[in-house]
Amino acid sequence: MGSIWEIDFYSRPILDANQKKVWEVLICESPLNVETRTDSLFRYAQYCSSTQVNSGWLRTALQEAIAKAGEAPIKIRFFRRQMNNMITKACQDAGIPAQPSRRTLFLNQWLKQRMEEVYPQETGYQGGTNPSVRLERPLPQRLPDALEGKQWVFVTLQAADFAEMTEWEIGFGEAFPLELAQVSPETRIPGVLIFSPRALPIAGWMSGLELAFLKFDTSQGERLVLETGATESWILANIKNPQTLAEAKGFEEAKQQANGVHFIGVQSDPQAESFAGFWLLQEVNLP
Structure with a gap:
């Protein structure tokens, strides 16, 4: 499998000599497993004048990044x-x-670091926020009948357990080094396991969705929602049982204590030792 890149192209809190916002492209490689060393991931940054902001300039910057990296990625998030x-x-x-995606964890961290350490050092820096346009999000969709799990449960693992994740038998999935989320080996990582005789088709479908994060949503009833892509979301389950409701609240609390880190796994049954799908996820605040 080739590399996956993450990209941001937007104005920065810096004004040029003409008092126009300076733009910048940031391109970095996605970490794809728990053993990835973040200091070895490819990164590329270039400022752009507001008068040059167009797809042609961005394409040229991409081509320069590809030349610098030595190979093109299989997709860009x-x-x-x-x-x-x-x-x-x-x-x-x-x-x-x-691919529109909220799975841009390394890019988010890099952008935050530049906001704190790089841009304030630039001539023309303007303190305060650099607002992003907020767009409406569609309501969560109901899962296709064929993709509903037969059973699901809340579980937890210790962060240290993920050190061996590359040795697990996983059909579809993706992870990232937990150092990126700054969690200790002792941290309890919450998750959800879905069991179904059709585990492989479910995992295959999920693998094409750009999984972002799971959340216990109470905005319209009480339900477990899977956020995907840039704006999409899916209702995994409506929760009515008092015990399950308590577990769902515990899941959210544990997720917050783990800096948003959690996971979702898909197996054929509770006795299975392999995973049809397994994703390590993190809920983060995007700029």
């Missing part, structure tokens, strides 16, 4: 929906599929 058309066209013109 981006979280900023208002840049959808420009990023998608630039990536397509460079011959790379673009």
Whole structure:
């Protein structure tokens, strides 16, 4: 499997000599498993004048990044929906599929670091927030009947247990090094296991969704929601049983204590020793 990249192309809190916002492209490699060393991941950054902001400039920057990396990624993830058309066209013109995704964990951390340490050092820096346009999100969708799990349970694992994740038998999945989320080996990581005789088709379907995170949602009833892509979400289960409701609240509390880290696994039955699918996830606040 080739590499996956993450991209952000947006204005920064810096004004040029003409008092116009300076733009910047950030490109980095996605960490794909728990053993990835973040200091070895590819990164590329370049400022852009507001008069040059277009898909052609971005395509050229992508081509320069590919030349620097030595190979092109198999796809590029981006979280900023208002840049959808420009990023998608630039990536397509460079011959790379673009995927709206909130699974941009390394990019988010890098962007935060630059906001705190790099931009304030630039001439023309403007303190305060750099607002992003907030777009409406669609309501959660109901899962297709064929993809509903026969049974599911809340579980927890210790962060240290994920050190051996590369040795687990997993059909579909993705992870990241827990150092990225700054959790200790003793931290309890909450998760949900889904059991179904159709575990492999369910895991295959989920693998194409750009999984973002799971959450216990109380905005319209009480339910477990799977967030995917840039804005999509799916109702995994409506929760009515008092005991399950307590477990769902415990899941959210444990997730917060683990800096948003959690997981979702898909197995054929509770006795299975392999996973049709397993994803390590993190809920983070995007810019």
